[in-house]
Amino acid sequence: MRKKNFLGRMNEEIPMRKTRFTEAQFMGVLRQMEGVVPAAELCREHGMSSATLYKWRAKYGGMDASLISEMKAMAEENRRLKRMYTDVSMQNDLLKEALGKNETASSATRVGRESGGDGGGQHCAGVPGVRRQ
Numbered sequence: 001m002r003k004k005n006f007l008g009r010m011n012e013e014i015p016m017r018k019t020r021f022t023e024a025q026f027m028g029v030l031r032q033m034e035g036v037v038p039a040a041e042l043c044r045e046h047g048m049s050s051a052t053l054y055k056w057r058a059k060y061g062g063m064d065a066s067l068i069s070e071m072k073a074m075a076e077e078n079r080r081l082k083r084m085y086t087d088v089s090m091q092n093d094l095l096k097e098a099l100g101k102n103e104t105a106s107s108a109t110r111v112g113r114e115s116g117g118d119g120g121g122q123h124c125a126g127v128p129g130v131r132r133q
Contacts, residue, residue, distance in 0.1 A: 021046075023068045026060055033057065 021029075025046075032042055033053065043050050060068055 021048075023065045023072075026056055026068065027063075027065050029053065030057060030060060 029042055029046060033039060039050055039053055043053055063071070
């Protein structure tokens, strides 16, 4: 999770709180829940809320430990790729701004060259596109 400082700039990565339970513990609790153990008793035994237990069941129900670890690895890679995309798009925007400023300055000279032409003849001083006779 990234936070902005008082200037609106992004600070260093702030690590999120780690869970107290491992994937094996997730699976054990969910298997007990599928059995005959009531949810309230499981929550009391493991020191968690019933909302957490039902959230686990919705998210990890029907998975084994290898699928859970694979899903977490993919989520971490997705976060990393999103961060890379954000950085690249910010660089792209900065480059567009820099090129946009340069194009406006060079477009005035380009218009002068196109209207007057550079092939022969003399130009009036200071007025592009006007030829002396």
